[in-house]
Each structure stands twice: as structure tokens, then as C-alpha cells.
Amino acid sequence: MPLDHPQDLTIKDFKIVGQRPLRPDGIDKVTGRARFGADMNAPGMLVGRVLRSPHAHARIKSIDSAKAEALPGVKAVVTGADFGAVKDGLDDGMLDVLVNCMAQDKALYDGHAVAAVAAISQTVARQALKLIEVDYEVLPHVLDVDAAMQPDAPVLHEEAADESVPAGFSKNVVRRYEFGHGDVAKGFAEADRIVERRFKTEAAHQGYIEPHACLAAMGPDGQAELWVCTQGHYMVRNTCAALLGMDASQLRVTASEIGGGFGGKTTVFIEPLALALSRKAGRPVKMTMSREEVFRATGPTSSSSIDVKIGMTREGRITAASGELRYQGGAFPGSPVEFGAMSAFAAYDVENVKTVGWDVVANRPKQAAYRAPGAPMAAYAVESVIDELCKQFDLDPLSVRLKNAAVEGTTSSFGVTYGKIGLSATLEAARAHPHYSAALGPNQGRGLACGFWFNFGGETCVSLNVNADGTVGLSVGTPDIGGSRASMCQMAAEELGIAYDKVRTVVADTASLGYNDVTDGSRVTFASGLATIQAARDAIRKLCGRAARMWGIDEDAVIWEEGYAKPAGGNAGSFEPLSLAEIAAVSARTGGPIAGHTEVNADGAGQSFATHLVDSEVDPETGKVKILRYTVFQDAGKAIHPSYVEGQFQGGAVQGIGWALNEEYIYGEDGRLQNPGFLDYRVPVASDLPMIDTVIVEVPNPGHPYGVRGVGETSIVPPLAAIANSVSAAAAVRMTHLPMSPPRIRKAIEEAAGR
Amino acid sequence: MSQIHVSTKINGDATEYLCEPEETLLDVLRDRLGMTGSKEGCGTGDCGACSVTLDGRLVCACLVLGAEAQDREVGTVEGIAEGDSLHPLQKKFLEHAALQCGVCTPGFLVAAKSLLERNSDPSEEEVRYWLAGNLCRCTGYDKIVRAVLDTAKEMRSA
Incomplete structure (x- = not known):
């Protein structure tokens, strides 16, 4: 059984893949049994709540939590100062995450966390928040992306811009990106008509129905457990460990069922606070966000301002295209304008194309990924201009797109040459x-x-355990956000030649598998699926080895076909084919447990x-x-x-x-x-x-x-x-x-x- | 403030609990009775994830006080299946893949069951308006509406 190169499409006639079996987590989800982020409790559990800035931009002169701490039932209060010890060791990106989770010297947007409490009940926790005295010096703020770029705009950070930004821009302009090829001036000169327009889009929220929730428990020995709704529990572990100065091995994170994410649960907000409160109080702390907190203080996508210019011949051929994209990503660098600038013209084969992206900060919550981050607004601008040109030339908009469509071999506007x-x-x-x-x-x-x-593909690790009764347990590390456990069961069953319901897939905790990237980039069915298939092939190789041992022949003389180990031709000997279940039943006598594993950084998405x-x-x-x-x-x-x-x-x-x-x-x-x-x-x-x-x-x-x-x-x-x-x-x-x-x-x- | 003693019936079972005067029925269900099938998506009656019935009427449990359940009958998602036998709606939701993340599903099931008890042959438009108080962000509602219409059809012919 050779391990196929991914390029070999070895299975043409699928038996289980392409079918529509019931999802394995379905019954739990239609009966109310499925446990989401807020559905877990622990003995002695406290309730954590966050005090948030009412100001869009303010210097925090002092925080006095003495009265809150004195309130009966309050067990811990944390503020920015509690994270002071780890700050120096963090890189810029991680420091931004910390400052977003808990304000340090400034509140940067309405809803920015400034303190958190843990108390014996919601009621006490709410009372405690009212007793925390924060002395703010309110500063001028800016919200709109174009306004934030003006030289006289209120400045959020003195030193957030990098060297990509030319001199003379507001300090709120923190990155500049450029993509393209060809000569756009030449291309525009060849056009029969040019349309140039400016577009604006407002910030939208992912709007997942489940607010962020977690349950943290840290003991005095520094060992901690975290139950959380997230798109990536390994990311949560690594981030929280860094922000709390812990070893990653001491923090075990379990991903709950997740009530929607769409990119919005690819970072942390309350998780480090819950751990810090638990560490201080010595008791488990549960935190759930209200819907208002979700809107004010998680990560909506950017608002944008975009100029697009396209030149076209009267036959509908695009001769040149350019775009200038300005996205505000909230109070920290990292708006998805780079993806916007890369993807704007990616659907078309354009000889002369150029895009420039400007990443801008403003007094809004730090944006988080939202489903194809940065691309929808860019596509809106580009496709609107194409539509307008089609109308001006009275051309069929579908035919024009087909005429200009990127195909295999097209060099994309962002540099990659497409395959199929x-x-x-x-x-x-x-x-x-x-x-x-x-x-x-x-x-x-x-x-x-x-x-x-x-x-995207990314880092992926799965284990596939063959049980002695002929069933299979598959452990993946990518939270199932929309039915992926069903797809994993299908791929494992397809590869192993066993029934769909003989495979059970679980999302394992961070202690049980190697690192897995977040469920993002549309990567799970691709990457965890690829890893599952490879793990199944790894298990098959071992199953063939066991069959060889059972038959007393060379491993090389065993092949795997349609779910059975068979002798490879007449020279290998004459034996009845052995099923996975038959080999698994005697695995204790042929070498012990049988399992397949994959660790891969998957590319080729x-x-x-x-x-x-x-x-x-x-x-x-x-x-x-x-x-x-x-x-x-x-x-x-x-x-x-x-x-x-x-x-x-x-x-x-x-x-x-x-x-x-x-x-x-x-x-x-x-x-x-x-x-x-x-x-x-x-x-x-x-x-x-x-x-x-x-x-x-x-x-x-x-x-x-x-x-x-x-x-x-x-x-x-x-x-x-x-x-x-x-x-x-x-x-x-x-x-x-x-x-x-x-x-x-x-x-x-x-x-x-x-x- | 002293707690209020409440005697009620939940999914047919006589139930007693103590609750704070300001505590919602949703908090009582989730935090005091361990019935976490009803979800809090907003706490303001806008998303329907906490849909339950109160004396047969569809309500958001986040807009009802725990104390209001005194001498009433509460129906939650946990009471829809009978033992290990799923309600036709539950089966159809699975068959139609009418859920992705599943967090809104309990509310949709409670609301849809309430609709079918009143109207055994709803039009697509009636289903859409009845369920307009339940937000789903994953599915675009298409498969949910189909599942409800298909359930109604099956229950009519049963």
C-alpha cells in the first residue's frame, strides 16, 4: 500500500464521500444536549465580568478598585497592571492582543476592557463593577477611515506605523501594501473607456449567535484548564500562556461546541482575563459576554473606502485596472487590507494591474477576521465598476467576465500563477x-x-485509532464549526473501506494532539481532511503489516483493496482477505494497538x-x-x-x-x-x-x-x-x-x- | 433580598426552585436547573435562541422572570423528544442539514413545533414570518424552512 502523493486522485468512484449522511453530533444538537461555551460549570465556580470604557479615546489616569475588592462576595479584581510583568517579553502582535483584552494606559474605543472582577454571583459582580473608580482624561477620537488618515486626525499610537508608510502621513496610517504587474498607464491608454469610482462600506459584525464564553480554572501549582468556544484552541492556549507567563504545557484547552464564528473567534478577548481572575481567586471562573459586549468589544470587520479604476475595450477586454484601498481595522494595526489589495482583481486575467492598500487605525474595536477577510469590500468596488463598463458598452456582464476570467496559467494580480x-x-x-x-x-x-x-492549509495533526472491535476513533484538532466531523468520518470511512457510522470523530483537547492551526481560511475539510486520509493510509500500512504477520509472509506482499488486506498476487500465497475488523480483533497478539497519525503543514489548498x-x-x-x-x-x-x-x-x-x-x-x-x-x-x-x-x-x-x-x-x-x-x-x-x-x-x- | 420559591411544571415534570426576583426564566433553567438546551444569544428577546413555551405560548425565556413560572407549564427543547424517540422536526432538521453550528437550533425547534401545533399546513411565507424571531447566522434559513415544511407534510400524512 503506497502512500499516495496528494496529486494522485486514486479514488474515482466514491462510496461514502459525496453522500449526505446524518452528522454525528446531530442528536446532541437537536435535543439540547450539546455543550457550548456557556454550558459548562465547575464546583466552586465564580462569575467573571468586565468593566468597559464608556469613552472612544481616553487616557486612564488611575483605577481604584479598593471599594470593589471590599464588597462581600468579590474574590478577585484584575486591571492592566496585573499583566505588567509579561508585557516586555511580548512581540508587537501579541502585545496588541494583550492591550486589546485589557487596556493599559489608554482606552482606545467604546467598550475597551479596563478591569475585570470575579464574584460569587452575577449580581455581586455587577455591583462590584460599579464600585471600581476609573479616572479618565477624555481625548479626541476618530472613527472614519478617511478622517483617520488626515494629517490633523487624533492619533491613537505614536509608534505603530512601520517603514512601509511614506513620510507625511498621519500616524494612524500604519502599513502600506502594493501588488500588481504590467504598466497600468500603458493599459489605460489602450482602453476605449475608463471608469473610476469611489466606494465606501461600513463595518459589519460576524453576528455569531453564541456570545463568547469560557470557564477557566487555575490551581496554585500553575496548572490550568480552559473550556472555551473558539475556532482554535491551540491558538487560545499559546496566546493565553504568553499573556499569563505560563508554559503552554501547563494550560490544557478544550474546545466546546461553537455557536458560530465566521472568523470572529480566531482570537482571544475574555479568556486571558478569566485565567488571571482564576489565578488570583484560586477558584474556577466562568465568563460570558453579553450581546452588547460582543458588538462593542469583539472584532467586527473593517469599514473601508476604496477607489477603483478600470479601462476596457469596447469588446469588453480589460486593459488595465488599479485600486487604492483604505481599511480601518479598529484601534490596532492588522486590518485585512492586504488581503483586499491582493484579492481585488484576482478573478481576472489582467495584463496591467496595480493595487495599493492602506492599513489605518481608528477608535473602534480591533477588527477580527470575518469570512474571507478584506475580500468582499474589494470585490464590491471592482465588480461594480466592471458592471458599469458593461452597461456603458451594452455588453453582457457574464460574457465580459468570462472573456477576462482567470484560468489555469494566469498570473494573478497578487503574483501567484494559478493551477487548475x-x-x-x-x-x-x-x-x-x-x-x-x-x-x-x-x-x-x-x-x-x-x-x-x-x-489555506496550515499546520494540522490528527490521530486515527483502530479499535479492537473494528471501529475507528478519529481525533482532530480543528473545532467543528459547521459539520466537519461528518466530513472527517466520511473521508476516514471511505479510505478504510468501513461504514460511516463505524468512525467517530472528536475534537481533541490541546494535551491530546500536536498543534493545529485555527479553523480558518476554509481549511478544515481540506487540511484536516487531507491529514485524516493520510492517517488512514498510515493505519492501512500498519494493518497490512499485521496481516502479513498473521499470514507469515512479507509486508510487501500484502495489498489493501476495498477495505481488505489481500495477498499481492499468486506468489504471495493464497489467503482469505482480512477485513479491518478481523485484523483489529487480534491486534494484541500481532504487536499491540493499531493507529495512524499525520503531522503536516498542508499546502496546495x-x-x-x-x-x-x-x-x-x-x-x-x-x-x-x-x-x-x-x-x-x-x-x-x-x-x-x-x-x-x-x-x-x-x-x-x-x-x-x-x-x-x-x-x-x-x-x-x-x-x-x-x-x-x-x-x-x-x-x-x-x-x-x-x-x-x-x-x-x-x-x-x-x-x-x-x-x-x-x-x-x-x-x-x-x-x-x-x-x-x-x-x-x-x-x-x-x-x-x-x-x-x-x-x-x-x-x-x-x-x-x-x- | 430574599429569594422567591417557585412551583412549576417543566416538560411535564413538577419542579420547584428558588430564584432572585430579578432572575430570568432563562437563567433559572440554565444556572439553577442545569437545563442548558435553551441558549442566551442576546438577553433582549431579539434572537429567539432561548425560545420556550409558557402554558403553550411561544416566549423568549430571557424576557420572562423565573418567578412568573409559578403554577404555569414550561416547555423547553429538552422536552421535544419522547424518551429516545425524536420528534419529526428533530429528524427533519438532521435530514435536511438544517443546522450548522447548532446553537440556534433549540430555539428554532421550539418555535417550529409551536407553529405546527397551530397550523398543520403552513405556507413557506407563514413559516418564514413565524420564524422571523429566531436568528440563524449559519444557514441562511433555506434548509430550516425546507425542514419545517417537510415535517408539516410528513405529519399531515401520518
């Missing part, structure tokens, strides 16, 4: 779909847009492309938009569990609908967030929407044994653009500011009419 990719296939699928030619009524418009995401098609209707009187019809066409490489692939397509599209039409962070003049709740930050509800149709396109990824490409993120890249193109057509005016809320649409219609 599926953009054209998604466009062809859209053209063939009845949606593309369906009739439209008055005040209705159709929008089309394409989207790209890089996809395979880029992902999608085309979205949407019809909307605009009420010209109220400015309200109704989504009439929506279809997603996306390349999945190979859909392991098609239902959950469709679910990713539909979920991404609907998050995009929310971002395009309703969702935005609204601040007052005082810099305080005015809509930190689901009533005023309105995410799409069932009655807002039609069914979301999906078409799974499968262009196998050569980098995965079964051809898998990640599917989780690409689905949110085209919607902003597709919906904007649809609404712009329906309202007969180009919409350049998201979300396209009723007041913005009314204003645009009135301005276009010259009223």
Missing part, C-alpha cells in the same frame, strides 16, 4: 441556469458578480471562485430592497458532504445580503456605538429572504487526495457586489455606499433625479 481553477466553470454554470434568463418586472434588477478566495446571481426589487418610495431570487455557483473541488457545502454557500450569501442591505456599526458624535444589539443591528431574518439556490461546481483541486477545495469563505465575496449591481439596476442609479439601507437608496434616487 474553476471560475469559468461557475460562469458557464450561471449562464446555463434558468435564473440567468428569467423575466424581470418593473423596479427589479439583476446583478452578477464573481468572487475569489485564497484558501487550491483557490476558490464563485459567481453569484441575484434579482432584487427596489421600492422607489421607501427605498426598501427585497431580494427576489438568489443563486450561488461555486467551485467546491469535491463536495465531501454536499448538504454542508450548500449550507456554506447559502450562509455566506445571506451574511452578504445583510452586509449589503442593513448591517452597519452606527456611532454617535461621542464615539459610542449606538446599535449594540440585534434589534438595531439588524441581521437578515427568515422573512427577509427567498430560498437560496446553489449549484456545486466540481473542478478537483490537485492538492488534495479527493480534490477538495475549501468552500467556507468564498461565498461571502460576491454578494455585496452582486446585490449592489442588482439594486443599482433596479433603482437606475449606481450605489456606491454600503449598506444600501432605505435612506441611502432614497437619497441616491433623489440625487439622480436632481431633486
Whole structure:
């Protein structure tokens, strides 16, 4: 049984992969038994709560917690000073995480944590927060990305910018990125027409329904346990260990079931505070965020300001494209503008292309990843301009995209030369779909847009244990955020030739497996899947070895076929094939337990492309938009569990609908967030929407044994653009500011009419 | 402040507890009775993750005080299956992959069951409006709506 190189697509006729079995964690989730972050308790547990800054920008002159500490039932109070000892040893990125979790000398946004308490009850903890006296010196603040770049803008950090930023910029401009190739001036000269526009998008939140929650317990010996809802418990372990000055081995982190993340749970917020409180109080501490805290003090995505300029021939060929992207990423460096600048034109084969990205800080919460971070807003700007050029030339927007589509061999705008990719296939699928030619009524418009995401592989470690009864236990280190345990069971069962329900997959804690990167970058089905397949092949090699021993022949003389060890040809001898169960049953006598392992830093994730098609209707009187019809066409490489692939397509599209039409962070003049709740930050509800149709396109990824490409993120890249193109057509005016809320649409219609 | 003694019925079982006057039914269920199936997504009645029934009426447990359950009947997600036999809605949610992360699922199941008890043949639009008080951020609602419609169809023909 040779271990295949990933490029060998050895299995063509799948038996279990591609089916839609019930998910193994399903019963727990429909009966209320599944345990999420807030569903765990411990004996002697305290309640932790956080005091947050009411100011967008303020110097913290002093914090007096004496009265709170004296309140009966209060067991510990921590402030920035409690983390003073570790600060010097942290690199810049880790120091930013610390300062974001607990303010040091300045509060940098409304909601920034300034102190935390642990008490015997919620009631006492709330009372204690009121007794903490913080002396603030309120400073001028800045919220808007373009305003923050002005030379006279209030400055958040004196020394956050690096050498990429030219002299003369505000200190809030902290990074500059540039990508591209060719000669854009020459390309624009070759164009028959050039369109240049500025777009703005507002900050949106991932909006996972489960607020952050954790339960920390640290003993006087320094050993600690942490139960937490997170996309990456190894990340939590390493980060918390650094922030608390602990050895990583002393902190065991267990990932709970996770109630949504979408990138927002790829960092820490309350976890280091819970550990610090537990260390100080000597008792377990549970912390849960309120929804208001989630909005004010976790990581929404950036708001953006983008200029895009595209030149096109009258035949629809793009001759040159350039973009300047400005993203504010909240109070610390790290907005996803680099990804925005890389991905903006990544769907197209453009000879002359250039993008510049500016990373800007502002008095808002530190952004966290949100599903294809940085790409949706860039795609919105680019696809809007392409749409406008198509309209000016009266060209079919689908044909124009097909004409310019990136294909195998295209050198992308960010430098990579593509291998096998599926953009054209998604466009062809859209053209063939009845949606593309369906009739439209008055005040209705159709929008089309394409989207790209890089996809990621990353560090991955799995163990596959063959039990003596012929079943298999699979341990993975990537939290299951949308059905991945089902996919892992399918891939293991497929490879081993056993039934789906003979495999049980668990997400192991940090003490049980080597390091695993966070569940992000659409990487789990790709990377943990690849590792699972390789671990199964490792186990198969060992199973063949055991069969050889049982038969008394050479290991090389045993092959594995369709779930059985068989002698390799007549010379190997004549033996009845042995199943996994038969070999496992006697494993104690043939060498002990049988297990397969993989440790890999997976590459070859395979880029992902999608085309979205949407019809909307605009009420010209109220400015309200109704989504009439929506279809997603996306390349999945190979859909392991098609239902959950469709679910990713539909979920991404609907998050995009929310971002395009309703969702935005609204601040007052005082810099305080005015809509930190689901009533005023309105995410799409069932009655807002039609069914979301999906078409799974499968262009196998050569980098995965079964051809898998990640599917989780690409689905949110085209919607902003597709919906904007649809609404712009329906309202007969180009919409350049998201979300396209009723007041913005009314204003645009009135301005276009010259009223 | 002294605690309030409450006698109530939860999923058919007589239950007693003490609670603070300001404590919500959701906190009582989760923190005092260990029934963590009902989730707190917002605490303000906007997300529906804590949907329960109170004397058969669909409510958000975060908007009901624990003390209000006195002499009433509370229904939670833990009471939907009968023993090891799943309710048709629970089966259809699994078959249709109507959940991804699953944190909103208990609320959707309680709300959908409440709908089907009132209307055995809801239209897609009726399902969407009935469930408009339950937020799901993962699925885009498509598979949830299909699961509910399919359950209604199956229950009608049963």
C-alpha cells in the first residue's frame, strides 16, 4: 500500500464521500444536549465580568478598585497592571492582543476592557463593577477611515506605523501594501473607456449567535484548564500562556461546541482575563459576554473606502485596472487590507494591474477576521465598476467576465500563477441556469458578480485509532464549526473501506494532539481532511503489516483493496482477505494497538471562485430592497458532504445580503456605538429572504487526495457586489455606499433625479 | 433580598426552585436547573435562541422572570423528544442539514413545533414570518424552512 502523493486522485468512484449522511453530533444538537461555551460549570465556580470604557479615546489616569475588592462576595479584581510583568517579553502582535483584552494606559474605543472582577454571583459582580473608580482624561477620537488618515486626525499610537508608510502621513496610517504587474498607464491608454469610482462600506459584525464564553480554572501549582468556544484552541492556549507567563504545557484547552464564528473567534478577548481572575481567586471562573459586549468589544470587520479604476475595450477586454484601498481595522494595526489589495482583481486575467492598500487605525474595536477577510469590500468596488463598463458598452456582464476570467496559467494580480481553477466553470454554470434568463418586472434588477478566495492549509495533526472491535476513533484538532466531523468520518470511512457510522470523530483537547492551526481560511475539510486520509493510509500500512504477520509472509506482499488486506498476487500465497475488523480483533497478539497519525503543514489548498446571481426589487418610495431570487455557483473541488457545502454557500450569501442591505456599526458624535444589539443591528431574518439556490461546481483541486477545495469563505465575496449591481439596476442609479439601507437608496434616487 | 420559591411544571415534570426576583426564566433553567438546551444569544428577546413555551405560548425565556413560572407549564427543547424517540422536526432538521453550528437550533425547534401545533399546513411565507424571531447566522434559513415544511407534510400524512 503506497502512500499516495496528494496529486494522485486514486479514488474515482466514491462510496461514502459525496453522500449526505446524518452528522454525528446531530442528536446532541437537536435535543439540547450539546455543550457550548456557556454550558459548562465547575464546583466552586465564580462569575467573571468586565468593566468597559464608556469613552472612544481616553487616557486612564488611575483605577481604584479598593471599594470593589471590599464588597462581600468579590474574590478577585484584575486591571492592566496585573499583566505588567509579561508585557516586555511580548512581540508587537501579541502585545496588541494583550492591550486589546485589557487596556493599559489608554482606552482606545467604546467598550475597551479596563478591569475585570470575579464574584460569587452575577449580581455581586455587577455591583462590584460599579464600585471600581476609573479616572479618565477624555481625548479626541476618530472613527472614519478617511478622517483617520488626515494629517490633523487624533492619533491613537505614536509608534505603530512601520517603514512601509511614506513620510507625511498621519500616524494612524500604519502599513502600506502594493501588488500588481504590467504598466497600468500603458493599459489605460489602450482602453476605449475608463471608469473610476469611489466606494465606501461600513463595518459589519460576524453576528455569531453564541456570545463568547469560557470557564477557566487555575490551581496554585500553575496548572490550568480552559473550556472555551473558539475556532482554535491551540491558538487560545499559546496566546493565553504568553499573556499569563505560563508554559503552554501547563494550560490544557478544550474546545466546546461553537455557536458560530465566521472568523470572529480566531482570537482571544475574555479568556486571558478569566485565567488571571482564576489565578488570583484560586477558584474556577466562568465568563460570558453579553450581546452588547460582543458588538462593542469583539472584532467586527473593517469599514473601508476604496477607489477603483478600470479601462476596457469596447469588446469588453480589460486593459488595465488599479485600486487604492483604505481599511480601518479598529484601534490596532492588522486590518485585512492586504488581503483586499491582493484579492481585488484576482478573478481576472489582467495584463496591467496595480493595487495599493492602506492599513489605518481608528477608535473602534480591533477588527477580527470575518469570512474571507478584506475580500468582499474589494470585490464590491471592482465588480461594480466592471458592471458599469458593461452597461456603458451594452455588453453582457457574464460574457465580459468570462472573456477576462482567470484560468489555469494566469498570473494573478497578487503574483501567484494559478493551477487548475474553476471560475469559468461557475460562469458557464450561471449562464446555463434558468435564473440567468428569467423575466424581470418593473423596479427589479439583476446583478452578477464573481468572487475569489485564497484558501489555506496550515499546520494540522490528527490521530486515527483502530479499535479492537473494528471501529475507528478519529481525533482532530480543528473545532467543528459547521459539520466537519461528518466530513472527517466520511473521508476516514471511505479510505478504510468501513461504514460511516463505524468512525467517530472528536475534537481533541490541546494535551491530546500536536498543534493545529485555527479553523480558518476554509481549511478544515481540506487540511484536516487531507491529514485524516493520510492517517488512514498510515493505519492501512500498519494493518497490512499485521496481516502479513498473521499470514507469515512479507509486508510487501500484502495489498489493501476495498477495505481488505489481500495477498499481492499468486506468489504471495493464497489467503482469505482480512477485513479491518478481523485484523483489529487480534491486534494484541500481532504487536499491540493499531493507529495512524499525520503531522503536516498542508499546502496546495487550491483557490476558490464563485459567481453569484441575484434579482432584487427596489421600492422607489421607501427605498426598501427585497431580494427576489438568489443563486450561488461555486467551485467546491469535491463536495465531501454536499448538504454542508450548500449550507456554506447559502450562509455566506445571506451574511452578504445583510452586509449589503442593513448591517452597519452606527456611532454617535461621542464615539459610542449606538446599535449594540440585534434589534438595531439588524441581521437578515427568515422573512427577509427567498430560498437560496446553489449549484456545486466540481473542478478537483490537485492538492488534495479527493480534490477538495475549501468552500467556507468564498461565498461571502460576491454578494455585496452582486446585490449592489442588482439594486443599482433596479433603482437606475449606481450605489456606491454600503449598506444600501432605505435612506441611502432614497437619497441616491433623489440625487439622480436632481431633486 | 430574599429569594422567591417557585412551583412549576417543566416538560411535564413538577419542579420547584428558588430564584432572585430579578432572575430570568432563562437563567433559572440554565444556572439553577442545569437545563442548558435553551441558549442566551442576546438577553433582549431579539434572537429567539432561548425560545420556550409558557402554558403553550411561544416566549423568549430571557424576557420572562423565573418567578412568573409559578403554577404555569414550561416547555423547553429538552422536552421535544419522547424518551429516545425524536420528534419529526428533530429528524427533519438532521435530514435536511438544517443546522450548522447548532446553537440556534433549540430555539428554532421550539418555535417550529409551536407553529405546527397551530397550523398543520403552513405556507413557506407563514413559516418564514413565524420564524422571523429566531436568528440563524449559519444557514441562511433555506434548509430550516425546507425542514419545517417537510415535517408539516410528513405529519399531515401520518
